[in-house]
Amino acid sequence: MPRQVDHDLRRRQIAQAVWRLATRGGLEHVTLRQVATEAEVSARLLQYYFGTRDRLLLGALEILNADAEQRAGQRLAELGEAPGMRALVRGVLWELLPLDEERRTRHLVYAAYFIPFVTDPALASAARDSPRALEDLVSGLLDQGRQSGEVPPEVDTEAESAFLVAGAIGLQTSVLLGQHSPEQAVELIEHRLDGVFAPSLG
Amino acid sequence: MPRQVDHDLRRRQIAQAVWRLATRGGLEHVTLRQVATEAEVSARLLQYYFGTRDRLLLGALEILNADAEQRAGQRLAELGEAPGMRALVRGVLWELLPLDEERRTRHLVYAAYFIPFVTDPALASAARDSPRALEDLVSGLLDQGRQSGEVPPEVDTEAESAFLVAGAIGLQTSVLLGQHSPEQAVELIEHRLDGVFAPSLG
DNA sequence: CTCTTTATGGTTCGATCGAACCATAACACG
DNA sequence: CGTGTTATGGTTCGATCGAACCATAAAGAG
The missing domain is CATH 1.10.357 (Tetracycline Repressor; domain 2)
Incomplete structure (x- = not known):
């Protein structure tokens, strides 16, 4: 393999780019090319990690949900x-x-x-x-x-x-x-x- | 002129098409061609009545607001x-x-x-x-x-x-x-x- | 030291987008 | 009876989209 990389981290990095674009211009601005630029990766990587655009949007949402649950539990524990x-x-x-x-x-x-x-x-x-x-x-x-x-x-x-x-x-x-x-x-x-x-x- | 037409009615007809498409797929599905098809007019008419896409979205919203205010007042009067x-x-x-x-x-x-x-x-x-x-x-x-x-x-x-x-x-x-x-x-x-x-x- | 797998970059294709442009039929007005 | 304005249809252009495809460097397995 090439330099072994943390897949979850990469997915999160891409997901965060989706979030930023979505908050700025809505889903209509979340295009593969825009996400690639925002995440500073090649457009090809989006396909590699998420496949199609629909699954990218779904995946970014799932990561957001997981984050939300974790942070909420953390704050409540505090x-x-x-x-x-x-x-x-x-x-x-x-x-x-x-x-x-x-x-x-x-x-x-x-x-x-x-x-x-x-x-x-x-x-x-x-x-x-x-x-x-x-x-x-x-x-x-x-x-x-x-x-x-x-x-x-x-x-x-x-x-x-x-x-x-x-x-x-x-x-x-x-x-x-x-x-x-x-x-x-x-x-x-x-x-x-x-x-x-x-x-x-x- | 050609057959005199009610401009406000036309604009409303187009605006309603925008609303329907927006409720179905979000603004990202509100494309000029889709709106034209949904409103059963030519794409050229959208330009004629609203100009650019941004002004179409804005105009459709203004008509929606006017409707809302009117209907609300009506219902309260009832x-x-x-x-x-x-x-x-x-x-x-x-x-x-x-x-x-x-x-x-x-x-x-x-x-x-x-x-x-x-x-x-x-x-x-x-x-x-x-x-x-x-x-x-x-x-x-x-x-x-x-x-x-x-x-x-x-x-x-x-x-x-x-x-x-x-x-x-x-x-x-x-x-x-x-x-x-x-x-x-x-x-x-x-x-x-x-x-x-x-x-x-x- | 190969060889195969994994991770990544780049390119290309057909479709579709927004917008500009060209054409013309309908009608009021002089 | 022109004639010029108004309303409309159709076409085209450059850009961009999502997705498939091609290439290859890196590294673990044998």
């Missing part, structure tokens, strides 16, 4: 040993906000893939399952919080978790469009968490 | 003479949900334009102003509701209106992705309106 339900829910919701360059890029890439998510059956499943799992996760955390007394018993955990996640996603797009600052988004989520974790306020 | 603040807020939020084919198409088109909204300065302004105005509108309605007693005085109308709009937008994407049914989205919004319009529940 909350300490017994974080409390409110901190955990906040941590989960913050993953949905573009609070740093990494998450901003990630959510912009998802936005670029949105139409394929809706129309392409191959991608639809991934898009359908992931945020639904998030909602169940938050719902489970709220249930735990109710048992530990952090959440008052009259709270509808199903509805509240669903609306919390929906609100976070709405704030995500709002921040990406420049309508709200990241700080405003955090503040609004905190205000809603006040409503869920303390019964007296609406 | 609420009757003195609808009450809750009904008005609900009506505004429902405009953000894909509750019928028209609104589903509209929001899918916006999704297809999302990356340009973020990156292209020409489109950024339109995207930045519109939902912000919505938020102010809801906020104003909540203020009126507080004066009329429909909304309890301790409610933070700024924060609640912002999170209501964010939640509706999050539910919009959720419904488009097939994670929630339109009925579920309506129900979740109703649950949150319960919290804003009645002080006892969180």
Whole structure:
């Protein structure tokens, strides 16, 4: 063989080029030649590592998803040993906000893939399952919080978790469009968490 | 002249073809030839009515916005003479949900334009102003509701209106992705309106 | 020291893109 | 009854696209 090379690293290097191009001009600017130039490799390598363009787009998305999951778990672990339900829910919701360059890029890439998510059956499943799992996760955390007394018993955990996640996603797009600052988004989520974790306020 | 023709009608006919193609394959599938075929006109007409492709995309978006505003006003007017603040807020939020084919198409088109909204300065302004105005509108309605007693005085109308709009937008994407049914989205919004319009529940 | 496999660069092909250009039929107006 | 403007169809051009193909250097296996 030639100089042995880390395939996963190469694939990641190429995937990152896809992300950058997608965030700049949408999928329509993600052409093989552009990606090759952006990743500083020959166009031939894209074929070698991903084959066709469709599989390149799919592969870049899978790497993005893996990254997202890993980084999210990492950040949640950094909350300490017994974080409390409110901190955990906040941590989960913050993953949905573009609070740093990494998450901003990630959510912009998802936005670029949105139409394929809706129309392409191959991608639809991934898009359908992931945020639904998030909602169940938050719902489970709220249930735990109710048992530990952090959440008052009259709270509808199903509805509240669903609306919390929906609100976070709405704030995500709002921040990406420049309508709200990241700080405003955090503040609004905190205000809603006040409503869920303390019964007296609406 | 040749047979006098309604220019606005023609432009609308072409714009609708753009919308359909954008919802199916994203902006990357909105090519001049595809649009011409879809609209059943010659490619030459696209140049005649819109000029370049960029201006076609911009024009199609402007027509979509005009339609949205008109239909929204129409539906809100159908609420009757003195609808009450809750009904008005609900009506505004429902405009953000894909509750019928028209609104589903509209929001899918916006999704297809999302990356340009973020990156292209020409489109950024339109995207930045519109939902912000919505938020102010809801906020104003909540203020009126507080004066009329429909909304309890301790409610933070700024924060609640912002999170209501964010939640509706999050539910919009959720419904488009097939994670929630339109009925579920309506129900979740109703649950949150319960919290804003009645002080006892969180 | 071959030989085969692996990783990579470069080139080419048919299709399609956006845009400019050429032609002309339809009709109002003088 | 021209005649010039308006609306439309068709064609063409250079660029670029995705993908297949050809070539070869590097390195482990025998």
